[in-house]
Amino acid sequence: MSGDNQIRIGLITCKNIVRKLSRAINLSLNATISAIATTSSIEEAKSFTKSNNFPPNTKIHSSYESLLEDPDVDAVYFPIPTRLHLEWAVRAARKGKHILLDKPVALNVSEFDQIVEACAVNGVQFMDGTQWMHNPRTYKIKEFVNDLESFGLTKTVHSCFSFAANEDFLKHDIRVKPGLDGLGALGDAGWYTIQAILLANDFKLPKTVAALPGFVLNDAGIVLACGALFNWEEGISGTIYCSFLANLTMEITAIGTKGTLRVHDFVIPYRETEAAFTTSARGCVSEHKVMTELPQEACMVIEFARLVGEIKYRGAKPDGFWLSISRKTQLLVDAVKESIDNNLEPVFLSGR
Amino acid sequence: MSGDNQIRIGLITCKNIVRKLSRAINLSLNATISAIATTSSIEEAKSFTKSNNFPPNTKIHSSYESLLEDPDVDAVYFPIPTRLHLEWAVRAARKGKHILLDKPVALNVSEFDQIVEACAVNGVQFMDGTQWMHNPRTYKIKEFVNDLESFGLTKTVHSCFSFAANEDFLKHDIRVKPGLDGLGALGDAGWYTIQAILLANDFKLPKTVAALPGFVLNDAGIVLACGALFNWEEGISGTIYCSFLANLTMEITAIGTKGTLRVHDFVIPYRETEAAFTTSARGCVSEHKVMTELPQEACMVIEFARLVGEIKYRGAKPDGFWLSISRKTQLLVDAVKESIDNNLEPVFLSGR
Numbered sequence: 001m002s003g004d005n006q007i008r009i010g011l012i013t014c015k016n017i018v019r020k021l022s023r024a025i026n027l028s029l030n031a032t033i034s035a036i037a038t039t040s041s042i043e044e045a046k047s048f049t050k051s052n053n054f055p056p057n058t059k060i061h062s063s064y065e066s067l068l069e070d071p072d073v074d075a076v077y078f079p080i081p082t083r084l085h086l087e088w089a090v091r092a093a094r095k096g097k098h099i100l101l102d103k104p105v106a107l108n109v110s111e112f113d114q115i116v117e118a119c120a121v122n123g124v125q126f127m128d129g130t131q132w133m134h135n136p137r138t139y140k141i142k143e144f145v146n147d148l149e150s151f152g153l154t155k156t157v158h159s160c161f162s163f164a165a166n167e168d169f170l171k172h173d174i175r176v177k178p179g180l181d182g183l184g185a186l187g188d189a190g191w192y193t194i195q196a197i198l199l200a201n202d203f204k205l206p207k208t209v210a211a212l213p214g215f216v217l218n219d220a221g222i223v224l225a226c227g228a229l230f231n232w233e234e235g236i237s238g239t240i241y242c243s244f245l246a247n248l249t250m251e252i253t254a255i256g257t258k259g260t261l262r263v264h265d266f267v268i269p270y271r272e273t274e275a276a277f278t279t280s281a282r283g284c285v286s287e288h289k290v291m292t293e294l295p296q297e298a299c300m301v302i303e304f305a306r307l308v309g310e311i312k313y314r315g316a317k318p319d320g321f322w323l324s325i326s327r328k329t330q331l332l333v334d335a336v337k338e339s340i341d342n343n344l345e346p347v348f349l350s351g352r
Numbered sequence: 353m354s355g356d357n358q359i360r361i362g363l364i365t366c367k368n369i370v371r372k373l374s375r376a377i378n379l380s381l382n383a384t385i386s387a388i389a390t391t392s393s394i395e396e397a398k399s400f401t402k403s404n405n406f407p408p409n410t411k412i413h414s415s416y417e418s419l420l421e422d423p424d425v426d427a428v429y430f431p432i433p434t435r436l437h438l439e440w441a442v443r444a445a446r447k448g449k450h451i452l453l454d455k456p457v458a459l460n461v462s463e464f465d466q467i468v469e470a471c472a473v474n475g476v477q478f479m480d481g482t483q484w485m486h487n488p489r490t491y492k493i494k495e496f497v498n499d500l501e502s503f504g505l506t507k508t509v510h511s512c513f514s515f516a517a518n519e520d521f522l523k524h525d526i527r528v529k530p531g532l533d534g535l536g537a538l539g540d541a542g543w544y545t546i547q548a549i550l551l552a553n554d555f556k557l558p559k560t561v562a563a564l565p566g567f568v569l570n571d572a573g574i575v576l577a578c579g580a581l582f583n584w585e586e587g588i589s590g591t592i593y594c595s596f597l598a599n600l601t602m603e604i605t606a607i608g609t610k611g612t613l614r615v616h617d618f619v620i621p622y623r624e625t626e627a628a629f630t631t632s633a634r635g636c637v638s639e640h641k642v643m644t645e646l647p648q649e650a651c652m653v654i655e656f657a658r659l660v661g662e663i664k665y666r667g668a669k670p671d672g673f674w675l676s677i678s679r680k681t682q683l684l685v686d687a688v689k690e691s692i693d694n695n696l697e698p699v700f701l702s703g704r
Contacts, residue, residue: 155598156579158510158591162607212581213560213698214589225587227508229564235577237566239510239591246507246607247632251614253605255514255598262603264614264630270637278616280599285622346565 005313007305008034010073010097012064012088017079021129022052024297031305034074035059037067064088068095075100075308077129081180082187086111093118098125098308098318100301104187109330109352116323125311125318127304128326130195132267134303135296137275138199140288144261145200145254150281152257154236159196159252161189161267162225162243170244176222184223187333190242192250192267194332195325197230197238200254200261205328206230206238209335210346216245228336258282269296357665359657360386362425362449364416364440369431373481374404376649383657386426387411389419416440420447427452427660429481433532434539438463445470450477450660450670452653456539460689461682461704468675477663477670479656480678482547484619486655487648489627490551492640496613497552497606502633504609506588511548511604513541513619514577514595522596528574536575539685542594544602544619546684547677549582549590552606552613557680558582558590561687562698568597580688610634621648 009031011018018036025031033054038045038061045060061067067076068091075098078088085106089099099119105128106112119126132138145151165173174180175188183190198204208231215226225243232238252263259281269275272295279286292299310316335347361383363370370388377383385406390397390413397412413419419428420443427450430440437458441451451471457480458464471478484490497503517525526532527540535542550556560583567578577595584590604615611633621627624647631638644651662668687699 152599155514155577155595156512156593158512158593158605160508160510160605160607162507164609208565210565212589212591213562214581214583214587216587225507227581227589227591229566229579229581231566235566235568235597237564237579237593239564239579239593241508241510241589241591241607243507243607245587245609247504247610247612248635249605249607249612249632251605253510253512253601253603255512255593255595255601257516257597258599260599260601262616264637280601283600285616 005309006030006032007308007312008032008072008074010035010037010067010070010076012037012067012076012078012080015079018077019052020297021077021079021301022054024295024301026053027294027298028301028305030309031301033058034072035061035067035070037061037064068092068097074098074312075125075304078102081174082107082183083180086114089115090118093122093124096122096124100127100129100304102129103191104183104333105326105330107182108334109327112327112330116327119318119323123311123318125304125307126326127307127322129300130192131297131300132192133195133325134300135269135275136292136299137269137277137290140290141261141263141277142199144259144279145256146202149258150279151259151261154200155255155257156236157197157200157238157252157254159193160241161192161250162241162246163189163248164246165244170218176218176224178220178222182222183333183337185225185242185244186223186336189244190226190240190336191329191333193240193242194329196252196266197240198325198328200252201232201236201238203325203328204232205331205349206232207350208346208348209332209339211336211339211344213344215340223340226336226340228339230332357661358382358384359660359664360384360424360426362387362389362419362422362428364389364419364428364430364432367431370429371404372649373429373431373653374406376647376653378405379646379650380653380657382661383653385410386424387413387419387422389413389416420444420449426450426664427477427656430454433526434459434535435532438466441467442470445474445476448474448476452479452481452656454481455543456535456685457678457682459534460686461679464679464682468679471670471675475663475670477656477659478678479659479674481652482544483648483652484544485547485677486652487621487627488644488651489621489629489642492642493613493615493629494551496611496631497608498554502631503611503613506552507607507609508588509549509552509590509604509606511545512593513544513602514593514598515541515600516598517596522570528570528576530572530574534574535685535689537577537594537596538575538688541596542578542592542688543681543685545592545594546681548604548618549592550677550680552604553584553588553590555677555680556584557683557701558584559702560698560700561684561691563688563691563696565696567692575692578688578692580691582684
């Protein structure tokens, strides 16, 4: 698919944050950038589109609303603070635009459910912008942990994602501001670790969730670091650790009855063109390398544009898989937050 | 040191469990096997000492008591069920024998304190038989996590040790029997993980300990799998997972403000002659290999015999370092058990 059949993506904002994704769209044969909305000057936006190799005919809108009215936009990407997700995702859905939304998808799952409903009513595709889920390595990892012969049944999984934010980040970044991304390190780094433990449990929701003692909040009550425990059936557990206050670490260790999985760079692979993981099974330790022709963010755009293309050109219905993963992840993020807010009481997920 | 100056070790029991350690003693120039005590027939014991290359003049005692009376025994190694540790370690100390005792060192810390007292009164050296602590790699790991420049301050550490025990083990091994090693997977596999998280915190005791929901007990109430959380100052945490029910996994992941440590085979290195670990610091991932001329169990025997030699030949006092690590580990094992027995209530360690 190329040329006329490409899915035309509009970018809401022309801040630096879209650079990585705009490169990914440029690398994706089935997608193209058709428009951008800016709240700064048109001149600045022009120079931004040029320096980032946007197609020369990229339209520049001076408001988000105007971009959503543009008939040359099939889908929108929203790298905006979480607090604005509900409003703008619902508006986009009502205009029939397919949605690629950054994580966390909302401030809580009830907000997200309003987005889900707007997508359903308007028949638009939803996907959250978690890139590692689309790395070819992730499919291989999934294959291994679902393999009853090599991995067996999942017994426990531990995942951590931390990075040592600098002083400026800890003072000014939207991820430490209650009015913007109120979920802090939990909604940011924690999001990935929760997906990792879900993946090791075939995306089955746990029965209970409890935050662990020792979490760190900033003066505004935003989570800077925390751990949490997840329990499925008896003897099946998962733990996460997420932090803005510790050295960059991106680990998954999943242990089954017969095998063990280890990944050291699951969120952002050390290399763009290959990604590794280690398995132990039957007493044998194996290093696996998965070649990736395209960076994982391009794999994500291709998958998104493919699903949108199914709807646009073949009359398919929106695919619910990625949306269901987003919802489960948000539900667990919420549960950890609820436990933190309730003196670390466990949260029972039955019926949620 | 060799020949006459070697520390003469007596082995209590001639079961298969002493094979590994007897080989280690044979590899240690400063130690030798001088006697063995058996409860089976003298003929069987003779054939055992021969097939395991014990020195030809190894004495065979038909009772533990008789070995403890032997003036040609400086020190004893006890691979006997935990329930018998208190009695036999105290008896050995009273006979002036130095003590190398398997882990867990006792059924609880108050029992252990009686052993400690007997050692102090009789001026004998104590060391527990946890071999990985003596691997040259462990010293390198300790160096890294204590390095404020490369690792910074410890923020979190996760350690797991699991192996999938077979049906026979789960029915008959002493480690699943309340009358023998009543601490189950916690006293066995958990012991190592607790040492690992202590090591990452410079052997400082945490303030609180709590077992995590989802532990598994057998019908006799013995722990087959469990997790636990340890908290130091605000924002400094450790988690462990130990199990007889999951694939062989031996991990340490320690995250500091500036660096990360990863070890994948910390209990028993994949190779006897070299041991690896990975560090990340300043954005750079490094693989380290530590050459080990002797297996870690021989390093342990050499260290033990060195300390005994200091006492025997140079009038030194017993060294308290290893004993203090044993006590802290036992204290934390006890605390996890206490939390399991008390509906997962956290245990406060202040004053213990």
